[in-house]
Amino acid sequence: MNITIKRFDKHKEPQSIEMSYPIFEGLTLLENFLKIKTTIDPTLSFSGVCRSGVCGSCAVMVNGKAKLACSYKPNDGDMIEPLNYHEVQRDLIVDKTKSHKTLSTANAQLHGEARLENSPKVIVQSDCILCDSCYSACPVMAVNSDFLGPFTLTKVYRYTLQSNENKTSIDAIQTNGVWDCTLCGECTLVCPQGIDPKMDIMNLRSISVQSGYSDPNFANMDFGFGGFDFN
Ligand code: SF4
Numbered sequence: 422m423n424i425t426i427k428r429f430d431k432h433k434e435p436q437s438i439e440m441s442y443p444i445f446e447g448l449t450l451l452e453n454f455l456k457i458k459t460t461i462d463p464t465l466s467f468s469g470v471c472r473s474g475v476c477g478s479c480a481v482m483v484n485g486k487a488k489l490a491c492s493y494k495p496n497d498g499d500m501i502e503p504l505n506y507h508e509v510q511r512d513l514i515v516d517k518t519k520s521h522k523t524l525s526t527a528n529a530q531l532h533g534e535a536r537l538e539n540s541p542k543v544i545v546q547s548d549c550i551l552c553d554s555c556y557s558a559c560p561v562m563a564v565n566s567d568f569l570g571p572f573t574l575t576k577v578y579r580y581t582l583q584s585n586e587n588k589t590s591i592d593a594i595q596t597n598g599v600w601d602c603t604l605c606g607e608c609t610l611v612c613p614q615g616i617d618p619k620m621d622i623m624n625l626r627s628i629s630v631q632s633g634y635s636d637p638n639f640a641n642m643d644f645g646f647g648g649f650d651f652n
């Protein structure tokens with residue numbers, strides 16, 4: 422029983438290579454990484470701090486789906502890769518600066534006292550561990566790297582519910598925000614915390630419409646009428 426890990430070192434090889442390792446049965450994927458590092462290959466690099474699903478640092482792609490390595494037990498043939506849409510530092514370690522910058526981007530678009538990151542209410546009422554699984558699962562990131570993404574939109578929604586600055590937060594997510602989402606639901610499927618970003622985005626759309634906004638994609642559709650001849 423083996424797993425394959427995609428290895429990459431930006432200082433050595435220009436491309437990643439795939440390496441196969443035996444599975445230590447009964448252990449989580451993160452424990453397998455630790456075992457591989459201590460007994461087989463000390464060069465293997467990965468992230469993982471709390472080992473109990475709280476810190477969000479050990480998320481990786483398993484057969485193309487984001488999973489927390491500390492809560493997943495590997496199966497024979499699993500392909501392990503770093504998270505999508507992140508710059509790979511080394512092996513499974515990625516730089517989350519860009520993805521987490523979406524929070525400060527949304528924050529910067531809010532005015533006055535409406536500060537997303539600094540609002541204690543948002544932090545208290547959000548179970549998000551910023552693991553980036555939803556971000557890595559989102560197909561929109563592949564075509565629009567400026568998309569605010571699921572975890573930031575979920576935080577904006579929580580903020581909107583609790584804030585008197587409702588209109589301001591809705592203004593802030595009209596560009597590269599609610600209307601760019603395809604409502605595919607991949608973010609909701611992968612979230613280890615049971616958060617439902619898709620539903621939160623649908624609710625944000627509803628509040629946006631109540632605030633006078635409309636779907637810009639809708640405005641660009643001609644519903645096929647342009648092709649009809651009514652004579
Ligand atoms: S539902 Fe929207 S935010 Fe979630 S993964 Fe799909 S496109 Fe991305």
Ligand code: SF4
Pocket residue numbers: 477548549550551552553554555556571572575611612613614615616618
């Ligand atoms: S919403 Fe869920 S999947 Fe997305 S970063 Fe937060 S905990 Fe991770």
